[in-house]
Amino acid sequence: MRLAYIFLGTLSLILAAAGAVLPLLPTVPFVLLAAFFFARGHPPLEAWLVRHPRFGPHIVAWRSRGAISRRGKRAALLAFAISAATGLVFAPLPWSLVPLAAAAIGGSWIWTRPEA
Incomplete structure (x- = not known):
């Protein structure tokens, strides 16, 4: 198992590194996941x-308070908004509602986390 x-x-960590250079791929969540596994x-x-x-x-802020930095929140919410708008423009109904629902659910969860 180890x-x-x-x-x-x-x-x-590889996904986190990719997220550092690719737009819309998050970095910090993958670093948090790597810390969990390691x-x-x-x-x-x-x-x-x-x-x-x-x-x-x-990592410390997340582990101690479940907190996300203000900058991280803004970046995540912006990525959700871009994904939802892209889905609405390019995907046919009802599939265009999937990114919108994901953005609403994920964005509201991120919005309610404490700020680091």
Whole structure:
């Protein structure tokens, strides 16, 4: 099981790295997921992530208070809005309502999280 956690943590970090350069792919949620998997499979890597100057504060804020930074909230809500608008413009009904529903549900959940 330990190897599975290490694999999933590594995959999450790869997705986080891709999110750092690709628009609309989030970075911090994948870093949080990597920290979760590494805590179970490779504690030294988890400790490195928690001490990381860029990602560590996000991990600590999420673990301690379930908090998301204001900038992170804005970025996520903007990505949801763009995805919903794109779906409404390019997808036929009823499929165009799927991104709109995802944006409403996911966006409202993010909006209600405490701010870091």
